[in-house]
Amino acid sequence: MPPVQYELIKECPRTKARAGILHTPHGSFETPIFMPVGTQATVKTMTPEEVRELGAGIILSNTYHLYLRPGSELVRQAGGLHRFMNWPHGILTDSGGYQVFSLGPLRKITEEGVQFKSHIDGSTHFFTPEKSMQIQMDLGADIAMAFDECPPYPAEFEYAKRSLEMTTRWAKRCQAAHTREDQALFGITQGGMHADLRRESARQLVDLDFPGYGIGGLSVGEPKPLMYEMLDVTVPELPKNKARYLMGVGSPDCLLEGVARGVDMFDCVLPTRVARNGLAFTTHGKVVIRNAEYARDFERLDPECDCYTCRNYSRAYLRHLYKAEEILVYRLLTIHNLHVLLNLMRNIRQAILEDRFVEYKKAFLDKYGQENH
């Protein structure tokens, strides 16, 4: 019995949107799903109970960061990530490749792996597909991601082609090194912004028969229509009975467009990160709470939101906290932003089940795009 299985519940008759259930050793979760990012084994400013209360089922952590600090061996000795961070539900870890590549000039890529310098103390390290698997097996997430290369944007056809072929060779090495039975290993498709390479990468990874597939190398600076075009050519190559995970995406509009193209899983640091910069997602677009216009705005953050923050605090109070650098504001904005995205996913799934996803998507985007504060 594979540790992680995707169960298709309903397909939208007019788009590629679908509702499903992702079964994992730490619970079964409805898809489409938004997964909050907890890079260093915590969803920043939130207790696990608060994250669960907001409706999160699967959270993400980061191999690169946890390997450097506190060390994956220490987490293994602590009983694994679920126990270490007191989160008994779903966990997914990224392979560390992307984080190392985003280190820029501090890294050197070869067929064997990637040499990089720690962003913490400058020490030199070497990640290989095998090392990424060992770290992720030690961490013990329910889903581990293959070690891949995410090409920079833009990337020439030849570079993207050589890169995806190395990513496939690395995926085979990951499969050979991944021996943990209670953890699923997802492959990651690449191919840059080249439609034929996107199809080729997906076909090569489907031939390796992974239990689920990440779609990597998107939302790396390209225009959104180009990201959507790459989804249009990638998703049809992926099996219907496997989960599709668009990595590092995204904002409300990207979630809706990704679901419409058959994506099941999303993650993004945005809701938590922008909260710490005083930005809130609202049903009428973004609100930058530090702006002077909110100094005497005694209305709730989002008139159509029923989260704890919107039920109890005004924009003026949130702006005051932000200007005073009071820690509470980071928590209140994180609660709101996570609620917006998790609630959006719940509403999207219900719309798919009731055959009204197309209408829901149009109504949301008309309103969301309306007043960009």
Ligand SMILES: NCc1cc(CSc2ccccc2)c2nc(N)[nH]c(=O)c2c1
């Ligand atoms: N959207 C850009 C992006 C983001 C992530 C990171 S997603 C993430 C972040 C934190 C924790 C878990 C997953 C990626 N990860 C991998 N392995 N490959 C990619 O191409 C890629 C592209």
